[in-house]
Amino acid sequence: MHVSGQLKQLTWLEGSKEWNLFWAQLGQQCDVYALCGPFGTCNQNTLPFCNCLTGFNSKSGNDWYLGDYSGGCVRRTKLQCGNASAANQEKDRFQEYSNMKLLEHPQSSCLKECSCTAYAYDRNGC
Structure with a gap:
């Protein structure tokens, strides 16, 4: 499988x-690993396939x-994590997102971790 998501068959020409x-066959575009990069989402039913999560912009607009x-x-x-002077600004x-479920009670404890950019939660914490 090529990085483009295509299945390819090649032969070596010795001469x-x-x-x-x-032979090449294009698979599902969103099945390509890391196609949309960090904080990007892929939707096979939209053009372009890749978009940024809410609150994010593309890292390189030209690319x-x-x-x-x-x-x-x-x-x-x-x-704003750890910034006491940010009281009047939007809180973190x-x-x-639809098709993703977040548990109700752990969000506040996960937000206390300033390095946390996403989370999964189980009985051991974030």
Whole structure:
């Protein structure tokens, strides 16, 4: 499987010392590992396939314009975690997305961890 998500079959041409592509099949675009990069989402039913999570922008707009989403997305604003003077600004929170379930009670304990950018929770904590 090629990084583009295509299944490819190649043969080695001894005379020219190069590979020859003789068959390729495109799989599902969103099945390509890390296609949309960090903090990016992939939706097979939209164009472009890749978008940034809420609160994030593409890391390199030029690359995204050319169809290379691998650089992913970056946060628009810094986390307020640990900043006592940020009382009047929007507080940090986890964004809930459809088809993903967040537990109700652990969010506050996970938000106390300033290095936390996402979480999963079990009886051992975040």
